[in-house]
Each structure stands twice: as structure tokens, then as C-alpha cells.
Amino acid sequence: MAHTAIGSPRAGDHHMSKPVQQLDRVVIRFAGDSGDGMQLTGDRFTSDAAFHGNDLSTLPNFPAEIRAPQGTIHGVSSFQLHIADHDVLTPGDAPDVLVAMNPAALKANLADLPRGATIIVDTDEFSRRNLAKVGYAVSPLDDGSLESYHVHALPLTSITVDALAEHPLTRKDKERAKNMFALGLLSWLYTRPTSTTERFILSKFARKPDLLAANVAALRAGFAFGETTEDFAHTYQVAAASMPDGTYRNITGNVALSYGLVAAAHQAGLRLVLGSYPITPASDILHTLSGLKRFDVTTMQAEDEIAGVGIAIGASFGGALGVTTTSGPGLALKAEAIGLAVSLELPLVVVNVQRGGPSTGLPTKTEQADLLQAMFGRNGESPVAIVAPQSPTDCFDAAIEACRIATAYRTPVILLSDGYLANGSEPWKVPVPADLPALDVTFTTEPNGVDANGMPVFQPYLRDPETLARPWAIPGTPGLEHRIGGIEKADVTGNISYDPDNHELMTKLRAGKIAKVADTIPGLEVDDPDGDARVLVIGWGSTYGPIRQAARSARLTGHRVATTHLRHLNPFPLNTGEVLRRYERVIMPEMNLGQCAMLLRAAYLVDVQSHTAVRGLPFKASELAEIIRTAVDGLEATK
Amino acid sequence: MSIDLGMPSSGVAFVPQLAEGSPALGRKDYTSDQDVRWCPGCGDYAILAAMQGFLPELGLRKENIVFISGIGCSSRFPYYLDTYGLHSIHGRAPTFATGLATAREDLSVWVITGDGDALSIGGNHLIHALRRNVNIKILLFNNEIYGLTKGQYSPTSRAGTITKSSPLGSLDAPFTPVSVALGAEATFVARTMDSERKHLTEVLHAAAAHRGAALVEIYQNCPIFNDGAFDVLKDKDEAAARILWLKDGEEVATGDRVAVRADDGSIQVVPRAEASPTRIVRHSVDTEHPSSAFALSRLTSDGLLAHVPMGVFRDVSRPTYDDMVRGQVSAAVEAAGGPATDADLAALLAGRDTWTVGG
Numbered sequence: 001m002a003h004t005a006i007g008s009p010r011a012g013d014h015h016m017s018k019p020v021q022q023l024d025r026v027v028i029r030f031a032g033d034s035g036d037g038m039q040l041t042g043d044r045f046t047s048d049a050a051f052h053g054n055d056l057s058t059l060p061n062f063p064a065e066i067r068a069p070q071g072t073i074h075g076v077s078s079f080q081l082h083i084a085d086h087d088v089l090t091p092g093d094a095p096d097v098l099v100a101m102n103p104a105a106l107k108a109n110l111a112d113l114p115r116g117a118t119i120i121v122d123t124d125e126f127s128r129r130n131l132a133k134v135g136y137a138v139s140p141l142d143d144g145s146l147e148s149y150h151v152h153a154l155p156l157t158s159i160t161v162d163a164l165a166e167h168p169l170t171r172k173d174k175e176r177a178k179n180m181f182a183l184g185l186l187s188w189l190y191t192r193p194t195s196t197t198e199r200f201i202l203s204k205f206a207r208k209p210d211l212l213a214a215n216v217a218a219l220r221a222g223f224a225f226g227e228t229t230e231d232f233a234h235t236y237q238v239a240a241a242s243m244p245d246g247t248y249r250n251i252t253g254n255v256a257l258s259y260g261l262v263a264a265a266h267q268a269g270l271r272l273v274l275g276s277y278p279i280t281p282a283s284d285i286l287h288t289l290s291g292l293k294r295f296d297v298t299t300m301q302a303e304d305e306i307a308g309v310g311i312a313i314g315a316s317f318g319g320a321l322g323v324t325t326t327s328g329p330g331l332a333l334k335a336e337a338i339g340l341a342v343s344l345e346l347p348l349v350v351v352n353v354q355r356g357g358p359s360t361g362l363p364t365k366t367e368q369a370d371l372l373q374a375m376f377g378r379n380g381e382s383p384v385a386i387v388a389p390q391s392p393t394d395c396f397d398a399a400i401e402a403c404r405i406a407t408a409y410r411t412p413v414i415l416l417s418d419g420y421l422a423n424g425s426e427p428w429k430v431p432v433p434a435d436l437p438a439l440d441v442t443f444t445t446e447p448n449g450v451d452a453n454g455m456p457v458f459q460p461y462l463r464d465p466e467t468l469a470r471p472w473a474i475p476g477t478p479g480l481e482h483r484i485g486g487i488e489k490a491d492v493t494g495n496i497s498y499d500p501d502n503h504e505l506m507t508k509l510r511a512g513k514i515a516k517v518a519d520t521i522p523g524l525e526v527d528d529p530d531g532d533a534r535v536l537v538i539g540w541g542s543t544y545g546p547i548r549q550a551a552r553s554a555r556l557t558g559h560r561v562a563t564t565h566l567r568h569l570n571p572f573p574l575n576t577g578e579v580l581r582r583y584e585r586v587i588m589p590e591m592n593l594g595q596c597a598m599l600l601r602a603a604y605l606v607d608v609q610s611h612t613a614v615r616g617l618p619f620k621a622s623e624l625a626e627i628i629r630t631a632v633d634g635l636e637a638t639k
Numbered sequence: 640m641s642i643d644l645g646m647p648s649s650g651v652a653f654v655p656q657l658a659e660g661s662p663a664l665g666r667k668d669y670t671s672d673q674d675v676r677w678c679p680g681c682g683d684y685a686i687l688a689a690m691q692g693f694l695p696e697l698g699l700r701k702e703n704i705v706f707i708s709g710i711g712c713s714s715r716f717p718y719y720l721d722t723y724g725l726h727s728i729h730g731r732a733p734t735f736a737t738g739l740a741t742a743r744e745d746l747s748v749w750v751i752t753g754d755g756d757a758l759s760i761g762g763n764h765l766i767h768a769l770r771r772n773v774n775i776k777i778l779l780f781n782n783e784i785y786g787l788t789k790g791q792y793s794p795t796s797r798a799g800t801i802t803k804s805s806p807l808g809s810l811d812a813p814f815t816p817v818s819v820a821l822g823a824e825a826t827f828v829a830r831t832m833d834s835e836r837k838h839l840t841e842v843l844h845a846a847a848a849h850r851g852a853a854l855v856e857i858y859q860n861c862p863i864f865n866d867g868a869f870d871v872l873k874d875k876d877e878a879a880a881r882i883l884w885l886k887d888g889e890e891v892a893t894g895d896r897v898a899v900r901a902d903d904g905s906i907q908v909v910p911r912a913e914a915s916p917t918r919i920v921r922h923s924v925d926t927e928h929p930s931s932a933f934a935l936s937r938l939t940s941d942g943l944l945a946h947v948p949m950g951v952f953r954d955v956s957r958p959t960y961d962d963m964v965r966g967q968v969s970a971a972v973e974a975a976g977g978p979a980t981d982a983d984l985a986a987l988l989a990g991r992d993t994w995t996v997g998g
Contacts, residue, residue, distance in 0.1 A: 047992060050992075050994065051992070051994055053994065053996065196992075243996050244996070244997075245996055245997030246995070246996055246997070247989060247993050247994070247995050248993060248994050248995070248996060249989060249990050249992055249993045249994075250992070251990075259987065259988055262984070262987065263984060263988070266979060266981075266984050271742060273738060273741070273742050275734075275738055292987070293967055293968045293970075293971035293972070294971045294972060294974070294975040294979065294983070295979045295983070295984070295987070296968060296972060296978065296979065297968070298741060298742065298964060298965075298968055300737070300738070300741065300964065302734070302767075303763055303764065303767035304763060306731055306734065306764075307731070307733075307734040307737070307763075307764055307767065309734075310727070310731045310733075310734025310735050310737070310738060310764075311734055311735075311737055311738035311741070312738060313727075313735055313738065314707070314725075314734065314735035314736060314737060314738025314739035314740075314742070315738040315739060315741070315742040316738075317725055317735065317738075317739055318738070318739045318742040318743040318746070319742070319743070320742045322738065336728050337728060337731065340727060340728050344725075430985075430988050430989045430993060431988060432985065433981040433982075433984045433985050433988075434981065475702065475703065475704075475705050475723040475739075475743065475746050476655075476702055476703050476743070476745055476746065477702055478700065478702045479702070480702070481701065481702055481721050481722055481723055482723065482724070483671070483717050483718050483723070483724035483725070483726065484724070484725060484726070485717075485718075485724075485725060485726025485727065486726060486727065486728055487726065495673060496673070496718065
């Protein structure tokens with residue numbers, strides 16, 4: 001089998017014992033059985049790449065089953081990462097390298113590999129039985145079907161076991177270290193030191209010295225194997241990316257979102273109270289926040305989704321920043337309580353980490369199909385603000401923005417993340433607290449009106465003229481005792497009212513309050529380097545990366561295109577209609593069947609054209625680039 | 640691992656009392672300016688009156704008292720009290736109360752609910768609030784019927800109840816709220832009745848003093864859809880024969896009958912003359928094991944009112960959920976050297992694995 005560059009070659013160079021080839025980017029996918037430790041292996045390689053200064057983006061992809069039957073397609077778990085010497089916007093369309101720990105991993109991932117890609121397989125797992133499990137009559141390693149790939153067929157398991165011959169472990173435990181061997185081999189191949197991973201192993205296995213020694217030994221053995229084997233002729237180097245000066249770390253969307261909530265509560269001087277019920281892919285936010293009690297964070301694992309939001313609203317009534325986290329099915333269950341919060345006009349942040357639907361759908365796969373549920377999924381006219389992060393690191397800022405709107409306007413805000421953002425990671429320029437937005441929250445402590453006899457009274461629904469927000473007066477405040485509830489309230493006094501005119505007024509006030517949020521959000525910014533694009537691509541949420549990457553790629557072939565991105569889905573920025581009308585063609589890619597496009601069409605009467613996909617995976621930049629080229633060429637033809 | 644968090648013993652331990660020397664509050668101070676809109680003759684009036692008389696006796700600052708309700712006739716209760724109040728959604732009141740009571744230790748939090756609200760749509764939240772032992776007081780107005788939706792059978796309606804939605808008689812086996820609460824690991828369970836003002840007030844005092852979740856079932860008459868459901872307990876002579884007034888340390892007895900432990904573990908009420916002295920039940924509210932209280936609660940299973948224990952079934956001490964949640968948070972804050980500063984936040988955001996570009 002021939003060896004050529006893995007990734008896109010740039011310049012030659014020599015390093016260590018074998019020649020080093022420079023690459024500007026490479027996409028690597030680790031794939032194996034759910035129990036093979038592929039997520040961990042990917043995570044470690046990501047950390048090493050981040051330390052090395054590469055820009056990167058990751059895409060974990062795993063089954064909903066915790067341990068599906070071994071060796072089956074259902075049980076395949078993978079982790080893809082894209083590293084580059086320039087800024088990276090997506091986890092990469094197609095892997096340049098696939099590490100397949102068994103036949104199932106090969107079979108499940110082969111279709112994603114372009115011809116010429118490199119495949120590293122563990123031949124020890126290519127037994128007749130394992131091959132039969134996934135329907136291979138003949139081993140693909142022997143039948144010539146992989147001729148157009150660079151295949152490195154290596155007995156990874158047995159080499160690992162041999163390398164650990166002296167270690168006092170069972171054979172099974174030795175075999176389990178094969179992921180570290182593979183990681184060591186990849187570290188060598190991409191000229192990465194193994195030191196950061198060794199530090200990680202040291203802390204992970206600090207109390208299990210035998211496993212610690214074995215894992216380090218396997219990692220080093222993999223590295224040494226690369227150097228000595230004749231199977232690899234080159235190593236490759238991906239230089240550090242040039243990024244703005246600063247301190248960086250790697251972070252996933254769910255952790256960034258958790259930190260954003262903590263930072264917002266810190267800035268607002270409020271206690272953060274999370275009520276949550278575990279649900280994939282949102283549970284990591286509950287896990288993260290439950291470990292941050294030191295920041296006065298209270299987390300309660302509720303008996304169900306409804307109790308989760310009820311706890312958050314109860315805490316908000318008491319003057320805390322109430323938050324609940326969930327995924328699509330949970331949002332459906334919380335709908336009635338969110339409607340109550342609309343009526344109570346109390347701050348509430350509802351985080352929905354979207355996954356494939358309907359019903360249980362695809363719990364571990366990404367989708368953007370809860371937008372209309374967030375907009376309209378409650379009884380009556382019950383508007384809420386909606387904010388969506390555009391990348392894993394942006395989950396931090398979007399969470400702060402959601403908390404800002406919730407506290408300033410005393411309203412529920414739905415924060416629409418998704419499974420790809422939640423589990424994906426990228427380097428993050430660590431923000432400095434002093435640079436975070438100030439969230440000034442004041443509780444009302446004095447009567448704000450007078451009664452018919454001229455005596456001071458508290459009027460719980462007397463609104464701030466700027467924001468239309470009502471006062472937040474919390475229990476414990478003398479003289480401001482009042483009752484709120486889900487029955488329609490009279491304007492100003494908040495007393496129960498069934499008056500027709502009052503209901504119409506209150507309905508419009510609640511809608512008007514959400515509309516007013518637009519006064520404090522930035523307008524849409526358009527990216528149009530040529531300045532004369534006729535096609536606009538508009539996105540929201542996690543499609544940001546693929547859209548920007550696609551536009552870059554289209555521009556390289558002379559196709560002029562503008563892009564813009566919605567961070568606020570309700571209300572839309574004030575200039576949205578004006579921006580949309582500026583272009584002859586507007587395309588909106590979404591991981592649903594056109595939900596945001598429907599809203600934009602309804603709001604602005606612009607012919608927004610949907611490009612949709614609901615495959616449980618992010619868009620490929622190449623796919624979107626083709627859409628852009630076709631659109632631009634079509635317009636040019638009619639010029 | 641048991642942690643001694645120095646748990647307070649009173650249900651209102653952290654709730655500010657009225658300042659010394661400040662004028663005592665009365666019924667009027669707890670009466671809101673809203674017109675009461677229950678049907679004439681509704682048992683809720685008596686409970687509201689008892690509550691407005693009881694609250695001043697608590698001696699708390701009224702701004703630190705909160706009433707939270709679900710949906711149903713009884714759930715309008717908070718509107719008529721001049722305290723903080725939250726009229727929420729059907730069945731979910733315990734969840735809002737849990738969030739509030741955990742976030743704020745300085746509040747006395749009361750949940751007002753009914754048999755449909757608490758035991759049908761809200762059954763899940765009721766049992767979890769009780770097993771967690773959140774420091775909230777749940778008053779369950781049991782009229783054995785749906786009132787606000789105009790008269791369908793409820794989860795406490797006796798089997799065979801004929802209503803608009805059960806013209807041939809209801810087929811559901813009813814819940815006995817006290818049995819449900821005991822099964823849900825409740826630390827305080829009591830029963831009283833709308834028309835027994837003095838007893839009701841005593842039970843409310845006991846519930847308020849209990850640190851933890853308290854479930855108080857209040858038999859309440861619905862004059863429109865289930866009138867007279869508890870009449871046998873309101874007739875003086877009938878009541879004397881049927882009601883077993885539970886008093887800590889005393890025999891469980893009524894008239895000439897006394898409660899005895901039977902061989903099968905149940906409690907039966909027999910003529911005193913037939914009772915073996917070693918079998919007579921002497922009530923103890925703080926017995927750790929709930930089986931005796933549970934056996935007492937079964938005297939009214941299936942809605943039978945032949946012999947009805949009234950009073951506190953159980954009042955045991957167990958650390959409360961909200962105290963422990965706050966304990967974990969304050970211990971973490973203290974261990975870290977006090978409230979988080981900007982520097983602490985910066986350290987959190989940076990984590991342990993950072994690298995520097997430029998500079």
C-alpha cells in the first residue's frame with residue numbers, strides 16, 4: 001500500500017528519525033465499540049492539539065445505548081476532530097484518517113471517507129465472528145475493497161498486550177489499554193509529545209498504580225511503535241494557528257453554558273438555583289453546576305421535568321435566578337409552567353439542548369427542530385424571548401445574554417443549544433470577569449403607588465416604561481405583600497380580572513414587552529467581504545460554523561456571497577427585514593424542515609429559501625458551498 | 640456518611656419574629672382586600688377563618704409567610720390572605736414551594752391543595768415533597784369531589800360515587816391521603832376537619848412547629864357537589880361514637896370503644912369490655928416505625944367513616960431537604976474562604992489546562 005500525505009500537504013521538512021510533512025489541517029476520526037474508550041482517546045488528542053496551539057473543533061458521536069452488544073454497528077462510538085494552523089469553523093466534513101478499532105467501526109464509518117484517506121485498523125478484532133456480526137462474508141482487509149485507501153492493518157490489541165507483558169494485570173485489563181496505544185501512535189504520527197496525556201493518566205489513575213503504569217506504558221509503546229515500524233514512512237505536523245493574544249483553554253458547549261449561568265448570577269449578585277431532571281444531551285449542565293456549590297449554586301435534581309421548572313420558578317419568586325435545563329421532550333413537559341412564568345412575569349431561564357425528535361427521537365444526535373416549540377409551544381398568547389448560541393464557546397455568552405433578558409424584562413427566556421454544540425469543543429479565549437456585562441438587578445422595596453385614599457400601596461403590575469417589566473418584590477419585603485398567579489390579572493394592581501378589555505390590554509402588554517427586548521440587542525451584522533453579493537445565507541444556532549466555512553470556500557471559487565447569523569430568535573433584531581430585503585436571494589440552512597425560514601417569511605414577507613437536513617449531524621461545509629455556488633451561478637445566468 | 644449539620648428543630652427557626660414591642664397583629668392584618676368567592680356554605684370559609692385567627696398567633700412577620708396553591712376551589716385561598724402568595728398550576732404547588740423554601744430559609748411556606756390537585760394530577764409532586772422532607776406545610780382540603788370543574792368524582796371519592804362523569808358509579812378504588820403520606824415517608828401527618836376550629840388550629844400549630852414536610856388532611860364539606868359527606872362526624876352523638884381523638888401518650892379510644900392491635904397487624908376498634916389490656920393502642924406520634932400510624936390510617940380506608948382517627952398521626956424528626964441543600968452550599972462557600980470573588984470566577988473559567996498565545 002502506498003503512503004502519501006495524510007491531510008493536505010504543504011511543505012516538506014525533517015524531524016526526528018523520519019521525514020516530517022507539513023499539513024495545514026487534518027481531520028481525524030477515532031471509532032470503536034462503546035466500551036473501547038474512543039471518547040476519551042479523542043478528548044486526549046484534542047487536549048494535546050489545543051496545547052500545541054492548533055485551532056480545532058470536535059464532533060463526538062455516540063449511540064444512546066450505554067453498552068450496545070459488543071462488536072455491532074449499534075455499538076459504534078466515534079470522536080472526530082479537526083485541527084489546523086488557521087481558524088477552524090467546523091469539525092470537518094470528511095475524515096482524512098480513520099482509526100477503526102473493529103470491523104463494525106470500519107463499516108459504520110467507511111462511507112464518510114474520501115478516497116485516499118488513511119485507515120488504521122486493529123486486525124486482532126477482525127475475527128470471523130466479528131466480521132460476521134456486521135455482515136462481512138470476507139474480511140474487507142483481504143478482498144481488495146479498500147484498495148483506494150491507505151490502510152495500516154496493525155494487530156493493536158496483541159502489540160499492546162505484548163508491550164504490557166511485565167505488568168501485573170489481567171489480559172482483559174491489558175487489552176483495555178489499546179486505546180492508549182492507538183493514541184500514542186497517532187501522537188507520534190502527528191508529532192505531538194505525549195506529556196499532557198501522561199499528566200492526565202497520572203491524575204486519573206492516581207489511586208490505581210498498576211493501571212497508571214500500564215496506560216503510560218501503552219501510550220509510550222504506541223509512540224515508539226510508530227518510530228520503529230516500517231508501516232509509516234512520514235510523520236506530519238500541523239503548525240500552531242495564529243489566534244488573538246490571550247489565555248486559552250478547550251471547552252465544550254455544555255460546560256461553557258454552565259459557566260455562563262454562573263457568571264451571569266455572579267454579575268447580577270443573585271443566587272443561582274437550578275431545578276433539573278436528567279436528560280440527554282443536557283445532563284452535563286446539571287453535573288457541572290452541581291459541582292459549583294462554592295459559587296452559591298443550588299442544584300436540585302427534581303422528580304420530573306415539571307418539578308424542575310417549578311423549582312426554578314419558586315426560587316425566582318424568592319429572588320434567585322431560577323434556571324431549568326432540558327432537551328426537547330422535557331421542554332414539552334414544562335410548557336404549562338413556562339406559560340405560568342409568562343403570566344407571573346418572573347425571570348426564568350429554560351435551557352433546551354435540542355436533539356432529534358419527535359418523541360424520544362434521537363437522544364444523542366443533534367437537531368434544531370424545537371424552534372417552533374420554543375416560540376409557540378404553550379397555550380394562549382404566551383411570548384418568551386429566545387436566544388441561540390452559535391458555537392460551543394458562544395454557549396457562555398449566550399447564557400449570559402439569556403440571563404440578562406430574563407432579569408431585565410422579568411420573563412422566561414428559552415436558550416436553544418443543541419447536541420452538537422453541547423458535546424463539541426473548541427479553544428476558548430478565557431474571558432476576564434471585569435469584561436463581562438454588568439447585570440444590574442434591583443428588587444423593589446417600597447410601595448410604588450397610592451390607593452383611592454391616598455395611602456401608599458404596592459402595585460405588582462405597574463410597569464417600567466422603558467422595558468415594560470414589572471417590579472420584582474420578593475417575600476420578606478415588608479409592606480409589599482401581594483399575590484400573583486396564572487389567572488389573568490388586572491393591569492397595575494395584579495388583582496384577578498376577567499374583564500375583556502383588560503385581557504386584551506394585558507395580552508398586548510406581554511407581547512409588547514418581548515418586542516421591546518429588540519431595543520437592547522445588536523442588529524444583524526452581515527459578512528460580505530466583496531460588498532456586492534446578491535445571495536445572502538442566513539443561519540441561526542450551530543449552523544454558524546458550516547455556513548461561514550461554506551461561504552469561505554465558495555468565495556475561493558469566485559462566488560460572491562454574504563452571510564449573517566441570528567442569535568436572537570425572538571424578538572428578531574430590528575434590522576432583520578432590511579437586511580433580508582437587500583439581497584436577491586436569501587437561503588436559510590436549518591437542521592429541521594424550515595422552521596426559522598417560516599418565521600422570517602411570516603414576519604418580513606421575504607422569499608427565504610430553506611435548505612434543510614435532519615440527519616442528526618451538523619451540515620457539511622462542502623454541501624452548503626455547493627448550494628451557494630448553485631444559487632450564485634443561477635443569479636449570474638439571469639443577469 | 641452522616642453529617643451533623645446542626646439541624647434546627649422548629650419549622651420556623653429561621654423565620655423572623657415580630658419585633659418585640661411592635662403591635663400584635665390580628666385577623667384583619669391577614670385579610671386581603673379581595674372579595675371571597677367561594678359558594679355559600681363552603682367549608683373553605685371555616686378553614687380560612689381558622690387560618691386568619693391562627694397566623695397572628697404564630698408571631699411571625701407576615702411578609703415572611705408565603706402561601707402557594709395549585710388549581711381548584713381551595714387553591715384560591717392565597718388571594719384572601721394578606722401575605723405573599725402564588726396561585727400556580729394544577730398539581731404542581733409542591734414544586735414551587737420546594738424551590739422557594741430551599742432558596743429562602745427565612746420563609747414560612749404553606750401549600751394549599753385539594754384532593755384532586757394533590758392526589759390526582761399532582762400525586763407525583765406530593766409524594767416527592769414528603770419523602771424529601773422539605774420544610775413546607777401542605778394543607779390538603781379533602782371534599783372527596785371535584786368542585787371547580789363541577790362535580791366529577793375525585794381520587795378520594797368512595798367507590799360507587801355517582802357523578803356527572805360516573806353515572807353508574809365510580810369504579811376507582813379511593814386513596815386514603817394519610818396512608819399515602821405515611822407510605823411516602825412523611826415525617827408529619829395529621830387529620831382535622833373544617834368545622835372543628837379549635838382542633839384545626841392546634842393541628843396547624845403542630846405542623847408549623849414541625850421542621851420538615853407536614854401533610855394535614857382537612858375534611859371539608861362541598862355543599863354543592865358532595866354535601867354532607869362528613870355529616871356523620873359533625874353530628875354530636877355520631878361524632879362521639881366515631882371520632883378517635885389522637886393524643887400523644889394516650890389510649891386511642893372513642894366513647895366506650897377502644898383501638899386494639901389485631902393478630903394480622905391491623906388496628907380494630909372494639910368495645911372496651913372485649914379489649915385485652917395488652918392489645919390496647921396507646922398513641923405515640925414520634926415512633927420511628929410508621930406501621931402503627933399506618934394501621935390507624937387504614938380505619939378510614941375506602942372512605943369508611945365508622946371510626947375516624949383525628950389529630951397528629953406521626954411527628955418524627957429527620958433532617959430536612961432544604962436545610963441539607965443549604966448546608967452543602969454554605970459548607971462549600973465556607974471551605975473556599977467565603978463568597979466567590981471575581982478572582983474565583985476567573986479561576987473557574989480558566990480551569991486547569993490553559994495555554995497562552997502571544998503576550
